[in-house]
Amino acid sequence: MDPATLSKEKSVGSENGSEQSFGSCGSEEKNLFEYFGCVFHLGVNSIGHEYCHARFLLIRGKYVEMYKRDPHENPGIKPIRKGVVGPTLMVEEVGRRKVRGDKDVYVLRFYNRLDEEKKGEIACSTAGDARKWMEAFDHAKQQAEYELSEGGSSRNKLNMDNEINLEGHRPRVRRYAHGLKKLIRIGQGPDALLRQSSHLAASAGTDGFFDREVGDVIEAHEWKCVRTVNGVRIFEDVAVSQNEKNVLVKSAAVLDASADTAFEVILNLDRHQRYEWDMLTGDLELIDSFDGHIDVVYGTYDPKYLTRWHSKRDFVFSRQWFRGQDGTYTSTWEIRDLNTSMGSNAPKCLVTQMLEIPSAGWFKWKKSHFSKFEKSVPYALLGQLAGLKEYISANPAVKYESTTTVVHSKFTQVSISNGENGHEEETQAHEEFYDAIAGDSSSSSEEESDDDEEVDHKDGNVKLRNVSWAITSLTKKRASATKKELDTNATFTEIDPNQFNGSLHKEKDEKDTNCWTSPSGMGFMIRGKSYLKDNTKIMGGEPLLKLLAVDWFKVDKSVDRIALHPKCLVQSEAGKKLPFILVINLQVPAKPNYSLVLYYAADRPLNKNSLLAKFVDGSDMFRDARFKLIPSIVEGYWMVKRAVGTKACLLGKAVTCKYFKQDNFMEIDVDIGSSSVARGVIGLVLGYVTSLVVDLAILIEAKEEEELPEYILGTVRLNRIKPESAVHLDV
Numbered sequence: 001m002d003p004a005t006l007s008k009e010k011s012v013g014s015e016n017g018s019e020q021s022f023g024s025c026g027s028e029e030k031n032l033f034e035y036f037g038c039v040f041h042l043g044v045n046s047i048g049h050e051y052c053h054a055r056f057l058l059i060r061g062k063y064v065e066m067y068k069r070d071p072h073e074n075p076g077i078k079p080i081r082k083g084v085v086g087p088t089l090m091v092e093e094v095g096r097r098k099v100r101g102d103k104d105v106y107v108l109r110f111y112n113r114l115d116e117e118k119k120g121e122i123a124c125s126t127a128g129d130a131r132k133w134m135e136a137f138d139h140a141k142q143q144a145e146y147e148l149s150e151g152g153s154s155r156n157k158l159n160m161d162n163e164i165n166l167e168g169h170r171p172r173v174r175r176y177a178h179g180l181k182k183l184i185r186i187g188q189g190p191d192a193l194l195r196q197s198s199h200l201a202a203s204a205g206t207d208g209f210f211d212r213e214v215g216d217v218i219e220a221h222e223w224k225c226v227r228t229v230n231g232v233r234i235f236e237d238v239a240v241s242q243n244e245k246n247v248l249v250k251s252a253a254v255l256d257a258s259a260d261t262a263f264e265v266i267l268n269l270d271r272h273q274r275y276e277w278d279m280l281t282g283d284l285e286l287i288d289s290f291d292g293h294i295d296v297v298y299g300t301y302d303p304k305y306l307t308r309w310h311s312k313r314d315f316v317f318s319r320q321w322f323r324g325q326d327g328t329y330t331s332t333w334e335i336r337d338l339n340t341s342m343g344s345n346a347p348k349c350l351v352t353q354m355l356e357i358p359s360a361g362w363f364k365w366k367k368s369h370f371s372k373f374e375k376s377v378p379y380a381l382l383g384q385l386a387g388l389k390e391y392i393s394a395n396p397a398v399k400y401e402s403t404t405t406v407v408h409s410k411f412t413q414v415s416i417s418n419g420e421n422g423h424e425e426e427t428q429a430h431e432e433f434y435d436a437i438a439g440d441s442s443s444s445s446e447e448e449s450d451d452d453e454e455v456d457h458k459d460g461n462v463k464l465r466n467v468s469w470a471i472t473s474l475t476k477k478r479a480s481a482t483k484k485e486l487d488t489n490a491t492f493t494e495i496d497p498n499q500f501n502g503s504l505h506k507e508k509d510e511k512d513t514n515c516w517t518s519p520s521g522m523g524f525m526i527r528g529k530s531y532l533k534d535n536t537k538i539m540g541g542e543p544l545l546k547l548l549a550v551d552w553f554k555v556d557k558s559v560d561r562i563a564l565h566p567k568c569l570v571q572s573e574a575g576k577k578l579p580f581i582l583v584i585n586l587q588v589p590a591k592p593n594y595s596l597v598l599y600y601a602a603d604r605p606l607n608k609n610s611l612l613a614k615f616v617d618g619s620d621m622f623r624d625a626r627f628k629l630i631p632s633i634v635e636g637y638w639m640v641k642r643a644v645g646t647k648a649c650l651l652g653k654a655v656t657c658k659y660f661k662q663d664n665f666m667e668i669d670v671d672i673g674s675s676s677v678a679r680g681v682i683g684l685v686l687g688y689v690t691s692l693v694v695d696l697a698i699l700i701e702a703k704e705e706e707e708l709p710e711y712i713l714g715t716v717r718l719n720r721i722k723p724e725s726a727v728h729l730d731v
């Protein structure tokens with residue numbers, strides 16, 4: 001987070017629907033956020049038994065404490081675990097899991113990216129609460145980063161090599177709420193935590209790592225509304241030829257509820273609830289679940305509601321879902337929050353359901369409203385959205401019951417160890433939170449006893465007037481980026497592509513497969529010069545760096561610092577003569593594991609004052625907050641397109657990234673397997689990879705006025721890659 005942002009107030013939805021803010025308060029504590037609420041603490045005790053305890057979690061600034069009871073209602077109670085959130089803490093959304101027999105919870109895993117043995121888990125009763133806790137921990141990381149960037153005293157700097165057990169230190173009692181005007185409560189408290197709940201509130205706001213409502217890739221589909229039925233719009237993808245056997249269709253509607261609420265209702269298997277809106281798949285039973293984001297369900301339906309001539313049928317199908325950094329849920333359904341109009345805080349979300357169906361019955365239905373298509377299963381599936389909309393409208397408790405509230409603080413005596421008292425003389429290191437939540441400290445025995453149980457797209461800004469204008473525009477953009485990011489006073493180095501070869505060959509012609517090429521940035525939307533004022537995005541230009549080669553390796557286990565391998569082109573004589581090389585090592589989890597290695601080069605040294613130079617020489621925290629990738633499935637199965645999406649992703653926030661700088665190169669190792677969500681997406685992609693054309697763009701996110709407009713750092717197009725063509729790399 002930009003230090004300036006820390007002083008800004010943030011708005012969240014309150015229980016009564018009014019908007020309230022928090023953040024402004026006096027002195028050194030002025031900019032600290034405070035979150036609190038009930039969670040489940042998951043773990044294994046000293047005799048090997050798994051436990052799931054209801055706990056009260058409190059985050060203030062970068063400090064975290066866990067209590068058995070709410071300290072606001074029990075003054076003087078001591079925390080059973082405590083610590084700080086450090087810059088190497090990673091928070092991963094593991095997905096849904098059953099605990100205590102039959103209760104579904106949403107699990108967050110904590111680990112140190114430098115030492116994954118240090119880890120722990122908490123769980124929330126709803127997906128919305130899990131997302132809000134992720135935002136809370138991210139704010140804590142930003143607070144730690146801000147304090148480090150401000151050059152705080154050694155007492156405040158995180159000492160990773162000298163961790164101590166804070167349970168052995170008697171914490172000071174202080175008025176932690178002094179000067180804080182608002183506190184942010186996540187969840188409904190222990191009673192609501194312990195019962196199954198699907199009531200969610202509007203999001204407390206975005207976390208600043210993504211842009212809402214508009215994709216960052218120019219849309220390949222052309223959706224046309226062909227009919228409106230019961231308040232639901234029915235669309236057809238008219239970009240596909242009518243001669244195709246199948247056609248892509250979708251239904252879309254705006255619901256008076258948050259995306260979290262709609263997601264919970266759709267995923268809920270409770271028969272009584274589904275009977276109220278789902279005529280087709282109301283009788284569902286969970287068979288199995290995998291990896292937190294996939295489950296297999298068995299169901300029956302009675303076709304008499306469609307036609308009287310068929311007997312009952314049963315079916316088995318899998319449901320796979322993903323949640324993007326912007327809070328959008330994606331499966332065959334897509335659910336995303338909408339920005340409501342000024343003065344209105346009622347939550348709204350846009351829900352769409354996409355299907356691929358036989359074209360014959362569809363085209364007849366478009367021509368004749370009384371077609372047999374209305375008695376078919378595809379039509380019933382499209383009609384589910386109308387039932388969902390009516391169900392939510394008829395149940396105000398579902399729409400408006402809030403799980404995130406803002407409450408006025410009182411001067412409560414609560415035990416907090418933050419080491420920021422100016423009169424405290426001793427210097428102290430702080431226990432990291434992953435140790436605090438999973439460590440075998442002296443509090444373990446106490447813990448194990450549980451006696452108390454749309455942004456405007458601005459189309460006018462990106463329309464091409466003519467071909468010559470487009471070429472001129474792209475040339476100007478690249479020249480501008482070159483002047484800003486590279487040292488134009490240094491000697492130009494001619495890059496000869498014939499000197500560099502990877503294991504994956506470059507595309508020879510349009511019919512070539514299992515190859516790569518480097519497209520222009522015209523297919524990607526990036527932040528324009530005035531983005532901070534009006535959120536305008538512009539079409540990307542030519543990449544700043546030249547793609548030299550691509551390696552497609554098969555490895556026994558993930559390989560870091562692959563640029564140091566003797567076979568790597570960075571180690572060649574030609575590679576050593578280049579001013580700067582950026583190596584992107586995408587580590588693909590599979591059996592076997594793969595590494596897709598991209599090599600980008602600059603023809604001049606970096607400008608020392610440029611954003612790219614700051615990224616190369618900066619801290620890992622800065623790099624994680626800026627390294628951005630935009631994906632696009634140009635050709636391929638629609639479900640894969642939907643899963644991958646078109647939104648820019650800050651990779652350092654989504655998966656573990658390791659950075660290595662030496663001589664004239666920098667390598668970024670992207671561990672896709674470090675996130676269960678990313679593993680699910682890449683598993684789906686690998687299943688269809690031989691029929692996919694994938695475009696990727698990498699860039700450094702611009703967050704300051706002087707860093708705008710953004711520019712494309714590099715691109716790659718991967719054309720129908722064959723896994724068996726990967727070359728084995730001996731390490």
